[in-house]
Amino acid sequence: MLNPQNHLRKLRNGSLINLKLGDWTIKSKLQGLFLGVSLGSVVIVSGIGWYQTQATLRSKIADQLSGIRTTKAEQFESYFENLNNQVGMLAADGNIVKAMVDLNGGFRNLERNFIPPEWDAAMEAYYTKQFFPRLKKNISSEEVIPSLYQPLGQAARYLQYYYLASNPNPVGKKNQLFDAGDGSAYTKAHAKYQKFFAEIIEKFGYYDLFLINDKTGDIVYSYFKETDFATNPLQSYDSQNALKDLVRAVQANPQQGSIQVVDFKPYSASYNAPSAFLGTPIYSGSNMIGILAVQIPIAKIDQAISRNNNWENSGLQKTGEAYLVGPDSLMRSTSRFWIEDPKKYQNVVRYTGTDNKTLQLMENFNTTISLQKIDSTAAKAALEGQQGMIVDRNYRGAEVLSSYTPLKLNGLNWAILAEMEVGEAYRPLYTLQVILLMATTLFLLGTAFLAAIAAKIFTSPLRLLTDSARKLSAGELDTEVDVTSLDEFGELATEFKEVANKLRQAEEELETKKQENDILLQNVLPKAIAERRKQGELSIADNFKQVTILNAHLAGISELNKRLSPQEMTELLTELFDEFDDFAERYGLERHNSLSTSYMAVCGLSEARFDHSQRTVDFALAMLEIIQRLNINYNSALALRISIHVGSVTAGVVGTQKFGYSIWGETAYIASSLQSQAHLNYILLTGSVYQRIADSYTFIQNPVVEIQGLGEVETWTLITTRKLVLTQVELVQSSFEKVKPIAEQAAELFYQRLFELNPSLRSLFKGDMKQQERKLMDTLALAVEGLRQPEQIIPTVQNLGRRHAGYGVKDEYYDIVGEALLWTLAQGLGVEFTTPVRKAWEEAYIFLSEIMKEAAAKLELEKISV
Numbered sequence: 001m002l003n004p005q006n007h008l009r010k011l012r013n014g015s016l017i018n019l020k021l022g023d024w025t026i027k028s029k030l031q032g033l034f035l036g037v038s039l040g041s042v043v044i045v046s047g048i049g050w051y052q053t054q055a056t057l058r059s060k061i062a063d064q065l066s067g068i069r070t071t072k073a074e075q076f077e078s079y080f081e082n083l084n085n086q087v088g089m090l091a092a093d094g095n096i097v098k099a100m101v102d103l104n105g106g107f108r109n110l111e112r113n114f115i116p117p118e119w120d121a122a123m124e125a126y127y128t129k130q131f132f133p134r135l136k137k138n139i140s141s142e143e144v145i146p147s148l149y150q151p152l153g154q155a156a157r158y159l160q161y162y163y164l165a166s167n168p169n170p171v172g173k174k175n176q177l178f179d180a181g182d183g184s185a186y187t188k189a190h191a192k193y194q195k196f197f198a199e200i201i202e203k204f205g206y207y208d209l210f211l212i213n214d215k216t217g218d219i220v221y222s223y224f225k226e227t228d229f230a231t232n233p234l235q236s237y238d239s240q241n242a243l244k245d246l247v248r249a250v251q252a253n254p255q256q257g258s259i260q261v262v263d264f265k266p267y268s269a270s271y272n273a274p275s276a277f278l279g280t281p282i283y284s285g286s287n288m289i290g291i292l293a294v295q296i297p298i299a300k301i302d303q304a305i306s307r308n309n310n311w312e313n314s315g316l317q318k319t320g321e322a323y324l325v326g327p328d329s330l331m332r333s334t335s336r337f338w339i340e341d342p343k344k345y346q347n348v349v350r351y352t353g354t355d356n357k358t359l360q361l362m363e364n365f366n367t368t369i370s371l372q373k374i375d376s377t378a379a380k381a382a383l384e385g386q387q388g389m390i391v392d393r394n395y396r397g398a399e400v401l402s403s404y405t406p407l408k409l410n411g412l413n414w415a416i417l418a419e420m421e422v423g424e425a426y427r428p429l430y431t432l433q434v435i436l437l438m439a440t441t442l443f444l445l446g447t448a449f450l451a452a453i454a455a456k457i458f459t460s461p462l463r464l465l466t467d468s469a470r471k472l473s474a475g476e477l478d479t480e481v482d483v484t485s486l487d488e489f490g491e492l493a494t495e496f497k498e499v500a501n502k503l504r505q506a507e508e509e510l511e512t513k514k515q516e517n518d519i520l521l522q523n524v525l526p527k528a529i530a531e532r533r534k535q536g537e538l539s540i541a542d543n544f545k546q547v548t549i550l551n552a553h554l555a556g557i558s559e560l561n562k563r564l565s566p567q568e569m570t571e572l573l574t575e576l577f578d579e580f581d582d583f584a585e586r587y588g589l590e591r592h593n594s595l596s597t598s599y600m601a602v603c604g605l606s607e608a609r610f611d612h613s614q615r616t617v618d619f620a621l622a623m624l625e626i627i628q629r630l631n632i633n634y635n636s637a638l639a640l641r642i643s644i645h646v647g648s649v650t651a652g653v654v655g656t657q658k659f660g661y662s663i664w665g666e667t668a669y670i671a672s673s674l675q676s677q678a679h680l681n682y683i684l685l686t687g688s689v690y691q692r693i694a695d696s697y698t699f700i701q702n703p704v705v706e707i708q709g710l711g712e713v714e715t716w717t718l719i720t721t722r723k724l725v726l727t728q729v730e731l732v733q734s735s736f737e738k739v740k741p742i743a744e745q746a747a748e749l750f751y752q753r754l755f756e757l758n759p760s761l762r763s764l765f766k767g768d769m770k771q772q773e774r775k776l777m778d779t780l781a782l783a784v785e786g787l788r789q790p791e792q793i794i795p796t797v798q799n800l801g802r803r804h805a806g807y808g809v810k811d812e813y814y815d816i817v818g819e820a821l822l823w824t825l826a827q828g829l830g831v832e833f834t835t836p837v838r839k840a841w842e843e844a845y846i847f848l849s850e851i852m853k854e855a856a857a858k859l860e861l862e863k864i865s866v
Contacts (some may be wrong), residue, residue: 061425064315065420068418076305090200092257094727099211100284100289103211107230111153115157119157119158123157127149127227130171148237155230156218175198177225178194201223206296207298208222208226209222209294210223210243210293211291212233214251214289217247227268228269241267242264242265242275246262246277249279256281257280259280260280261410264330274298274371276296278296279294302334305323305324305416306322317420317424319398322416323336325379325382325383326413331370331371331372334367338367349396352395376395378417383406386404387404389403391422400422542651543648545648546648547604548603548689549600549644550644552623554576557597560572560638576626576638577599580599580601587618587622588603588609589615589619590602590603603616616689617693617696621683623640642683645670677715681857682718682719683718686713687716696723699718700716702716720851727840731841746828751776754820761813797848804852814849817849822845825841
């Protein structure tokens with residue numbers, strides 16, 4: 001150890017620089033070390049930390065904005081694809097085809113009608129007083145030439161007189177007139193189909209809907225009855241008429257199922273508002289008979305982009321927005337800032353070059369679509385097919401971080417931009433800069449203070465430090481130090497080497513444990529959540545707006561447990577739940593922890609799915625098939641109670657020592673509570689699920705269920721996967737009307753044929769056969785009449801099936817009865833028993849007989865316990 005007197009003498013002589021580091025006292029070394037580190041490392045560490053942190057933050061901000069852009073793009077592309085699919089499905093609908101034929105025929109009949117002068121006078125008054133004043137607000141007065149707007153054709157003048165000029169409803173509500181009262185074939189067809197089209201408009205939100213003659217271009221029908229009703233867009237003076245372009249596009253591409261789109265243009269019939277159209281051919285068989293066109297709703301476009309103006313919650317904060325741009329560099333969605341404050345928006349864009357006329361049109365139409373010019377670098381790049389992110393000056397003159405990409409749309413060259421003002425986007429970076437400066441200052445002051453204290457503390461007796469080193473060798477610290485000096489710390493070198501060896505061994509053991517934990521984690525948590533957990537995210541909780549939850553309880557375990565050994569019972573349950581898990585994965589559901597006799601699965605949780613309710617119901621049906629197969633294989637009597645509900649939930653990792661991924665919220669509570677209300681081997685679902693899949697299966701509504709704390713909940717039970725087609729029901733009912741006059745003969749023929757096919761069935765009928773024949777025809781009449789609303793007769797049909805089971809009727813008898821019934825109908829109807837009629841009766845009989853057999857099978861389930 002350095003002699004203090006010699007040390008002081010060397011200091012006085014100015015020879016400290018000649019001292020070797022190994023000759024310094026520990027106190028001197030510590031003071032020098034702390035002071036050197038505090039002065040030198042602040043700049044290095046702070047610089048590196050600042051550089052890495054700002055790079056990370058910039059990348060995170062850019063990724064967040066790109067993610068928002070991608071999400072918005074996918075949302076809109078999905079909406080546009082659905083719009084295409086809607087129009088394609090509507091064009092193939094039988095009612096649309098009939099409406100096209102009937103309305104076109106009625107329209108053609110009117111082309112020869114005489115138009116009285118007073119009708120033309122009434123039409124001129126309508127255009128002068130109602131249409132032109134509204135139109136002039138949106139175009140220059142010198143552009144309005146009345147003769148170019150009023151219809152010339154006989155049918156057009158006739159229909160516009162009745163449905164526009166003499167229509168008592170105000171402008172904007174002309175669609176409320178169903179029957180014009182003129183007695184024409186057109187009016188009869190219009191009165192028949194207007195309500196049908198009203199349901200379509202209400203369901204899909206179209207601005208308007210048109211039926212167009214594909215050969216002449218005549219608009220034989222429009223729902224809202226604007227001034228384009230009954231006119232011919234191909235004869236329009238307006239070269240920018242978007243509907244004209246749509247008709248020509250469909251005529252040029254008449255393939256069945258092809259969809260044509262025309263971008264936004266000013267449309268005079270809608271008072272020169274920007275309008276876009278989508279259309280497709282209408283086919284009857286292999287013949288094209290017309291064109292179905294819809295006017296794309298602006299509100300739906302805005303909703304697809306903004307999600308009900310929920311900008312801040314989507315990550316765009318105060319100054320961010322996402323919007324669409326068309327090939328003419330004009331907006332294709334309404335600006336967020338127009339929606340929030342139109343006056344402020346006008347004041348801002350006026351100074352960036354938007355003229356007063358355009359601003360007035362924005363106010364008239366209450367939108368910026370096809371009006372606001374977007375000439376930014378990002379917009380141009382996106383329209384050229386590029387995607388990326390730049391700092392740019394936007395249409396409001398603000399410096400923004402702009403993420404852009406082209407959209408994948410049928411027939412449209414549009415792009416989407418997600419932007420946020422630079423000041424707001426990089427605000428966390430500026431805040432961090434201030435924090436780092438403050439922290440650096442405090443660190444320098446604190447280090448200087450700690451250096452003096454630490455030096456004094458570490459000059460304690462050397463033996464105390466040696467004891468501390470021995471504690472290190474026992475594994476209390478995880479630091480390895482390489483000491484080569486001859487001072488007091490030299491004694492600790494050997495001990496630290498031993499510590500290093502132990503630390504390496506511990507690290508290898510930890511790596512092995514980590515691999516084992518990863519495997520266990522995959523079995524406890526969903527894959528996506530397990531990855532987040534591995535990345536160090538300990539507190540995991542998310543809200544999900546729309547998921548579908550299935551709860552299933554396995555009944556019959558108690559009885560089966562009495563006759564099977566624990567090993568056999570375990571093997572059975574393992575086989576059953578493994579098969580459930582396989583099918584859950586196939587349908588896109590995730591299983592969650594539950595009791596051994598219950599099964600809970602969720603669809604739409606880790607991966608968002610548009611059809612999550614449909615997938616869940618299909619999985620429930622698969623579960624019922626699985627339990628039936630297992631009952632056959634094991635000669636068991638197991639059954640399921642299944643309940644399904646859809647809604648929002650919260651999910652997260654719960655627990656620290658023993659954790660799991662749990663789901664909670666009102667939706668999960670309802671799904672769990674309803675499970676006990678389900679009948680064995682039936683699927684019980686709530687109204688929200690029913691509304692999503694009502695068109696796919698046949699249901700009956702149950703009495704409301706009272707759920708504690710939530711009140712009454714409406715429920716439905718899935719009765720059969722079959723769904724009767726209306727046209728087949730009409731064929732069954734119309735043909736049965738022809739059988740009623742010969743009911744007695746038909747019933748007698750039926751039983752004769754039945755006993756010929758299977759003589760053993762005669763023993764099932766003990767009473768008077770005449771009375772039995774009357775019962776047969778009465779039952780048939782009741783069933784046929786109820787086919788239009790099957791849910792009203794299903795309980796009766798189920799009771800009938802249970803009674804037949806009590807009489808000794810077996811499942812195989814139903815096929816024989818069906819054969820006898822079809823034979824009897826063929827005898828009674830003769831040539832009128834056509835192939836379509838036979839097919840309709842087959843479908844109706846299968847529909848009813850399956851319900852009866854299912855109800856009969858449920859008698860056995862009543863014996864099953866918990």
